Amino acid sequence: MNTPNSTPSYQGSMLMIVAPSGAGKSSLVNALLQDDPALKLSLSTTTRAPRPGEVDGKDYRFASQEEFIAERDQGHFLEWAQVHGHFYGTSKPWIESQMQAGNDVMLEIDWQGAQQIRKLIPSVQWIFIFPPSIEALEERLRKRGQDDEETIQRRLAAAHVELMHAHEADYIVVNDSFDEALVDLKHILASSRLRSGPAMARNPALLRRLGV
Numbered sequence: 001m002n003t004p005n006s007t008p009s010y011q012g013s014m015l016m017i018v019a020p021s022g023a024g025k026s027s028l029v030n031a032l033l034q035d036d037p038a039l040k041l042s043l044s045t046t047t048r049a050p051r052p053g054e055v056d057g058k059d060y061r062f063a064s065q066e067e068f069i070a071e072r073d074q075g076h077f078l079e080w081a082q083v084h085g086h087f088y089g090t091s092k093p094w095i096e097s098q099m100q101a102g103n104d105v106m107l108e109i110d111w112q113g114a115q116q117i118r119k120l121i122p123s124v125q126w127i128f129i130f131p132p133s134i135e136a137l138e139e140r141l142r143k144r145g146q147d148d149e150e151t152i153q154r155r156l157a158a159a160h161v162e163l164m165h166a167h168e169a170d171y172i173v174v175n176d177s178f179d180e181a182l183v184d185l186k187h188i189l190a191s192s193r194l195r196s197g198p199a200m201a202r203n204p205a206l207l208r209r210l211g212v
């Protein structure tokens with residue numbers, strides 16, 4: 001495969017999870033991955049500073065702005081965007097290798113990245129996670145306890161812009177009850193696998209496990 005445009009032979013599922021900061025996307029994605037080892041999560045590169053407890057190479061690849069720009073200019077990113085004042089990007093070689101292997105892949109990216117990926121890989125499924133309300137979103141950002149007040153305000157302001165792109169998604173999942181939202185995601189993944197055909201046909205036991 002030379003470029004990700006050559007997707008007809010790709011038999012895995014690719015899902016993009018998009019949500020405003022604090023909606024619960026990382027918590028949901030982590031829970032989904034724990035229950036489904038066949039699903040691979042893309043490790044993004046970012047220029048933002050690690051939060052307490054975040055590990056380089058596990059949560060993100062943390063890079064300086066100079067490093068990011070150099071990699072970007074070398075064509076290392078399948079998509080990249082500036083979000084909340086920092087650069088974020090998806091590794092092109094990693095996505096290509098996963099697609100070649102036919103793996104199911106999940107991307108946790110913003111709406112700008114999602115628009116770029118959709119153009120390159122039209123079969124991708126875009127899932128938008130809604131918080132139950134803006135008030136709940138603010139409460140979750142505060143309870144997470146990892147961002148200072150300025151960062152929280154910046155993320156809340158950005159939430160309104162992010163939410164304006166929800167209609168572009170294929171699915172909307174409201175993360176009010178965490179468990180119900182997780183079940184919704186499992187169903188979306190299972191139905192995407194069914195649609196991509198052979199990947200799911202190879203694994204009917206997985207379908208049963210997902211309750212489909």
Ligand SMILES: Nc1nc2c(ncn2[C@@H]2O[C@H](COP(=O)(O)OP(=O)(O)O)[C@@H](O)[C@H]2O)c(=O)[nH]1
Pocket residue numbers: 018019020021022026044045048079080081083084088089090108109110111112113114155
């Ligand atoms: N375009 C793009 N966005 C990303 C990427 N990785 C993370 N993001 C998005 O950047 C935003 C900020 O992420 P993060 O700093 O982890 O904060 P959080 O949303 O509060 O957990 C979120 O909308 C992420 O989905 C990426 O590789 N590309």
Ligand SMILES: Nc1ncnc2c1ncn2[C@@H]1O[C@H](COP(=O)(O)OP(=O)(O)O)[C@@H](O)[C@H]1O
Pocket residue numbers: 019020021022023024025026027028140141143144175176177178179
């Ligand atoms: N359904 C939910 N109900 C209540 N709190 C939640 C729910 N889902 C996630 N949270 C909490 O909200 C905070 C933000 O979640 P996180 O996964 O970090 O969001 P995001 O990755 O979208 O920024 C975390 O403290 C998380 O434990």
